[in-house]
Amino acid sequence: MAILEVRGIKKHFGRIRAVDGVDFRTRDGELFAVLGLSGSGKSTLMRLVAGLEQPTEGDILLDGKSVVGIPPRHRNVAMVFQSYALYPHMTVRDNITFPLRARKVPREKWAEKLDWVTAMLGIGPLLDRRPTRLSGGEKQKVALARALVRDPELFIFDEPLSALDALVRNTARAELRELQRRTGITTLYVTHDQLEALGLGDRVAVMRGGRVHQIDTPADLHARPADTFVARFIGNPPMNLIERDAQVLGIRPEHLLPAAAAHVADPGLRLQLRISHLEFLGEHWVAYGFDESGQSKERIVARLSQERGEFGALVGQVADFVAERRNIKIFDKQSGRLVGQV
Amino acid sequence: MNEEAGASGPPARAGLADDERRLGWLMLGPALLYIGGFVGVPFVLAVLLSFSDATVGDPHIHRLVGLVNYRRAIAQPQFWTALGNSLWITFLTLLALAVLATALSELLARPFRLKRLVQTLIILPWAMPVSLAAVAWLWLLDSTFSPLDWLFRRIHLLGPGGWFGPGLHFYYLGRTGLAIASIVTVNVWRMLPLATLIVLAGRMSIPRELFDQAQIDGAGFFRVLLRISIPALMPVLTVALLFAALMVFGDMATVALLTRGGPGTATQVLPYWAFLQGINGGDLSGGAAVALFMLPVLAGVAIAALRLAYRSQQS
Amino acid sequence: MRRGLRTVAFYCGLAAFTLFSVFPGIWMVLTVFKRNTDLYSIAANPFWFHPGPTVRHLLFLFTGTHFLRFALNSLLIGACVVPITLLLSVPAAYALARLTGRWGERSGMVLFLVYLIPPTLLFLPMYQVVTFLGLANTLWALVLVYPTITVPFCTWLLLGFFKSIPRDLDEAAMIDGCSRFEAFRRAVLPLALPGIGACVVFAFSLQLSDYIYAATFVTATGAMPVSVGVPTELIRGDVFFWQGLMAADAIVAIPLMLAYGLLFERLVSGFQSAETAAAGS
Numbered sequence: 001m002a003i004l005e006v007r008g009i010k011k012h013f014g015r016i017r018a019v020d021g022v023d024f025r026t027r028d029g030e031l032f033a034v035l036g037l038s039g040s041g042k043s044t045l046m047r048l049v050a051g052l053e054q055p056t057e058g059d060i061l062l063d064g065k066s067v068v069g070i071p072p073r074h075r076n077v078a079m080v081f082q083s084y085a086l087y088p089h090m091t092v093r094d095n096i097t098f099p100l101r102a103r104k105v106p107r108e109k110w111a112e113k114l115d116w117v118t119a120m121l122g123i124g125p126l127l128d129r130r131p132t133r134l135s136g137g138e139k140q141k142v143a144l145a146r147a148l149v150r151d152p153e154l155f156i157f158d159e160p161l162s163a164l165d166a167l168v169r170n171t172a173r174a175e176l177r178e179l180q181r182r183t184g185i186t187t188l189y190v191t192h193d194q195l196e197a198l199g200l201g202d203r204v205a206v207m208r209g210g211r212v213h214q215i216d217t218p219a220d221l222h223a224r225p226a227d228t229f230v231a232r233f234i235g236n237p238p239m240n241l242i243e244r245d246a247q248v249l250g251i252r253p254e255h256l257l258p259a260a261a262a263h264v265a266d267p268g269l270r271l272q273l274r275i276s277h278l279e280f281l282g283e284h285w286v287a288y289g290f291d292e293s294g295q296s297k298e299r300i301v302a303r304l305s306q307e308r309g310e311f312g313a314l315v316g317q318v319a320d321f322v323a324e325r326r327n328i329k330i331f332d333k334q335s336g337r338l339v340g341q342v
Numbered sequence: 343m344n345e346e347a348g349a350s351g352p353p354a355r356a357g358l359a360d361d362e363r364r365l366g367w368l369m370l371g372p373a374l375l376y377i378g379g380f381v382g383v384p385f386v387l388a389v390l391l392s393f394s395d396a397t398v399g400d401p402h403i404h405r406l407v408g409l410v411n412y413r414r415a416i417a418q419p420q421f422w423t424a425l426g427n428s429l430w431i432t433f434l435t436l437l438a439l440a441v442l443a444t445a446l447s448e449l450l451a452r453p454f455r456l457k458r459l460v461q462t463l464i465i466l467p468w469a470m471p472v473s474l475a476a477v478a479w480l481w482l483l484d485s486t487f488s489p490l491d492w493l494f495r496r497i498h499l500l501g502p503g504g505w506f507g508p509g510l511h512f513y514y515l516g517r518t519g520l521a522i523a524s525i526v527t528v529n530v531w532r533m534l535p536l537a538t539l540i541v542l543a544g545r546m547s548i549p550r551e552l553f554d555q556a557q558i559d560g561a562g563f564f565r566v567l568l569r570i571s572i573p574a575l576m577p578v579l580t581v582a583l584l585f586a587a588l589m590v591f592g593d594m595a596t597v598a599l600l601t602r603g604g605p606g607t608a609t610q611v612l613p614y615w616a617f618l619q620g621i622n623g624g625d626l627s628g629g630a631a632v633a634l635f636m637l638p639v640l641a642g643v644a645i646a647a648l649r650l651a652y653r654s655q656q657s
Numbered sequence: 658m659r660r661g662l663r664t665v666a667f668y669c670g671l672a673a674f675t676l677f678s679v680f681p682g683i684w685m686v687l688t689v690f691k692r693n694t695d696l697y698s699i700a701a702n703p704f705w706f707h708p709g710p711t712v713r714h715l716l717f718l719f720t721g722t723h724f725l726r727f728a729l730n731s732l733l734i735g736a737c738v739v740p741i742t743l744l745l746s747v748p749a750a751y752a753l754a755r756l757t758g759r760w761g762e763r764s765g766m767v768l769f770l771v772y773l774i775p776p777t778l779l780f781l782p783m784y785q786v787v788t789f790l791g792l793a794n795t796l797w798a799l800v801l802v803y804p805t806i807t808v809p810f811c812t813w814l815l816l817g818f819f820k821s822i823p824r825d826l827d828e829a830a831m832i833d834g835c836s837r838f839e840a841f842r843r844a845v846l847p848l849a850l851p852g853i854g855a856c857v858v859f860a861f862s863l864q865l866s867d868y869i870y871a872a873t874f875v876t877a878t879g880a881m882p883v884s885v886g887v888p889t890e891l892i893r894g895d896v897f898f899w900q901g902l903m904a905a906d907a908i909v910a911i912p913l914m915l916a917y918g919l920l921f922e923r924l925v926s927g928f929q930s931a932e933t934a935a936a937g938s
Contacts (some may be wrong), residue, residue: 050828050832051831051832052828052832055888068404071836071837072828072832073360073831073832073834073835073836074829077832078832078833079828079829079832081825081829082825083823083825083829085823085825085826085828085829087829087830088848089847089848096831098830098843099833099834102830102833102834102839102843103833104834104836118869143895146833150833150834287797301842360836361754361837362756362837363701363756363757363758364818365752365756365837366757366758366761366840367752367757367761368757369745369748369749369751369752369756369758370748370749370752370753370761371746371757372745372746372748372749373745373746373768373808373812374749374767374768375807376745376804376805377767377771377805377809379772379810380783380786380801380802380804381771381806383782383786384779384782385719385774385779385782386777387718387782387785388778388779388781388782389784390782391781391782394885397779401731401788401879402782407796415709417882423773429723432935433717445674446674449667449670449671449830450715452667453919454667454668454671454936458918459737459919460671460675462914462915462917462919463675463677463678463679463914464674464675464679464808464922465914465917465918465920465921466679466682466910466914467678467681468909468911468917469862469910469913469916469917470859470863470866470909470913471862471865471866471867471868471883471884471909471910471912472866472868472884473866473868473884473885473887473907474883474884474887474888474902474905474910475681475906477887477892477902478681478682478684478685478902478903478906479681479683481684481688481896481897481902481903482680482681484682486697486699487696487699488696489703489704489840492699492702492703496870510699525692526844527767529676530676531681533679534677535678535917539921539925539928540922540928541780542925542928543924543925543926543927543928543929544928546925546926546929556824563663566879574701576783588773589773589775592775592776592777592778593775593777594868595869595884598868598872599811599888600663601832605705605887613775613777613869616777616781617777617780617869617872620780621781621784621872621873623763626781626784626785628857629781630781630782631830633777633778633780633781634778636775636777636778637778639934640773640774640775640778644770646774647769647770647773653849654674
């Protein structure tokens with residue numbers, strides 16, 4: 001177990017600034033998710049921590065000791081690759097014991113470790129197979145076993161679920177979380193999928209353009225986005241951003257309520273929306289429309305929790321929507337930073 | 343969690359085996375040094391030699407005599423015959439190869455019974471050392487005992503009353519036009535397997551959807567060939583032809599064994615002429631000068647190759 | 658109907674190509690077993706034996722000529738050239754595929770441009786180099802020089818193989834505790850074995866096929882490889898020992914043909930990755 005600390009880390013490839021000054025510090029045993037789209041620098045950040053790239057500037061500390069300049073094999077960091085990167089020419093057993101062999105762990109200790117990880121992941125029957133004969137979910141478990149077998153101080157997961165199909169993914173996600181809890185190994189979890197980041201992470205760092213926009217718990221990220229980028233990025237459907245003079249108002253779709261049906265004690269904003277269409281999202285409906293009164297031509301989304309019957313007639317009509325004052329975020333138009341509430 | 347796995351060695355700094363740059367040069371170095379030494383040095387020597395007065399009897403480069411050897415080379419009529427033949431033979435070979443390799447790879451891209459056997463048989467020409475292949479063809483095209491002549495006589499193309507006159511033989515290697523055609527045929531025969539392999543590999547990389555789409559659109563065999571296969575194959579076909587051009591243009595064994603440049607000097611080629619001058623004639627510097635006349639053509643090929651590499655890097 | 662016609666055309670085309678490729682081979686094998694009277698008869702059907710086949714000339718090749726010597730020389734040269742080629746080109750190809758970056762790419766280009774300089778341009782100075790090293794007239798001269806032909810080609814072929822192996826594997830191995838070099842040896846090299854197999858066959862047949870270096874460097878019968886020894890010894894002025902020549906050719910070509918045949922699919926996929934590697938990145 002360990003604490004990972006990253007201080008002012010930068011990585012430039014020629015003129016491209018893949019990582020441009022990132023700071024964070026994980027807690028012991030934490031699952032720390034890094035969320036960003038492709039090109040956000042999250043993969044480079046992860047490779048820096050693993051030791052696959054050397055930083056241009058800054059420091060990386062594992063348990064207080066700098067690991068910059070130390071090759072990957074001397075950092076006790078394990079990684080699960082997006083592709084799983086199982087060695088195709090070895091059996092599952094040899095794949096799992098490969099880190100022990102490479103690290104020159106005495107052969108007598110292998111059996112014990114192998115038994116421990118196979119039991120933990122339930123992959124006993126697979127040991128003599130080759131990776132090509134495994135399903136996606138099985139491959140993922142083997143990759144986890146290979147990472148776990150050598151008691152790493154830090155786990156790095158690189159989009160470990162993205163190669164799985166939707167059906168397996170939910171179970172795999174639960175198992176992953178369960179495994180991480182049980183072993184208590186500090187984990188850096190890199191993903192582009194906000195559901196994964198918010199669902200798994202104790203805390204989430206949102207990255208864009210090589211910089212971290214916000215580090216917070218999933219709930220805080222949702223409730224108090226630090227800037228308009230995070231506001232728009234987190235949540236599905238994302239937060240509505242409505243320009244008003246020098247400010248941008250942010251309202252989550254679930255906080256934008258039809259004036260006719262809702263009881264709003266302290267309305268902070270009133271909008272007239274022309275509804276263009278409705279969408280069914282499982283347990284609720286979502287209405288898409290345009291602000292009739294305002295200047296912005298941006299599409300606005302509102303969540304309707306009631307039955308469709310009440311709203312069916314709304315399509316093509318103009319309806320009033322209101323939001324509670326305390327649910328409205330205010331961002332500075334220039335910087336995009338959160339400046340407060342109405 | 344535990345110590346033995348983590349801290350296996352106290353000096354946890356990067357060693358040579360970790361330093362990508364240095365390791366890279368260390369791994370690349372031997373090949374580069376070797377090639378530099380055994381191609382770079384002889385290449386420079388070749389240039390020096392062509393400006394010197396060295397002979398087999400006295401192979402040392404004592405003094406440089408300027409362009410004398412080159413002037414001597416171009417003063418000989420055989421030189422011009424050889425240069426012309428080299429270009430002409432290479433051109434004809436490439437032309438035939440382009441068509442045949444595309445066609446054969448088109449056939450081999452499909453599944454059929456006995457495919458393994460056919461693949462194996464088709465590669466036979468490439469498995470023969472050039473000199474032995476030339477000897478095999480020499481016998482096949484023998485002036486008197488060629489089985490081809492016998493076949494042509496059987497179907498009355500040769501012999502009394504035949505299309506090609508009353509003679510009993512074609513004398514493949516004895517008549518200028520036929521001799522050139524024979525050399526081209528042997529070259530095509532020998533290079534076809536490699537060219538086909540390269541083109542077939544390119545053919546297999548064309549996404550299936552392209553063909554499926556064409557089929558849905560109702561395109562026939564020839565339309566698919568013209569619109570999809572050939573455009574997609576252009577880059578690999580160029581690679582295949584580059585390889586073939588080098589091997590054919592630079593080859594002397596076929597001519598040396600098949601026609602010895604004859605009849606007369608009608609099928610002389612540049613490499614064999616250089617060999618005859620330099621080794622048999624003992625005129626090292628003169629031979630080197632003749633050989634260096636291959637350079638402009640090869641430089642052209644090299645530029646084409648680089649262009650191709652550059653272009654594929656852009657896309 | 659159209660479908661049937663097309664199938665017929667397909668098999669006809671295939672048969673024509675196969676015949677074109679093997680016809681000299683068939684003629685070669687027939688010749689080996691012919692008697693002289695039969696061989697030099699214009700009227701008789703050349704595709705049959707009159708009277709009966711004979712192995713006399715085949716035996717003569719082994720007992721009356723230095724063919725065995727030549728074959729052993731060629732094998733010996735191959736046994737040296739192939740490992741040297743692998744030793745030089747396998748690490749070079751990996752370095753070019755993974756390690757050396759922009760400058761490596763350029764030096765790799767140099768390596769391939771070298772391939773464009775044919776032996777026929779280099780043989781005269783090479784003769785001087787070989788003489789200078791005191792290797793003239795020995796087969797060690799050939800061992801020393803043949804890798805100039807094999808290394809660029811094999812490096813190009815292997816580069817494609819290495820590029821087709823995902824980088825994740827090297828990196829996983831490095832994170833699992835290997836140095837960069839160990840990662841290459843343990844995680845990547847085993848996967849490149851088909852490519853290395855292809856290189857072995859190509860290197861062997863490229864060295865076997867050389868004529869000009871052998872003809873230039875070696876004049877002593879005892880040191881000649883097959884490509885020069887067989888034509889030199891079995892063609893004496895205007896006298897051709899056809900059966901022996903054809904037998905030698907068949908004995909050399911058929912095993913190599915089988916090796917290539919076995920590797921055919923792998924060669925195609927190897928070229929495929931070499932081509933996509935050249936086009937990509």
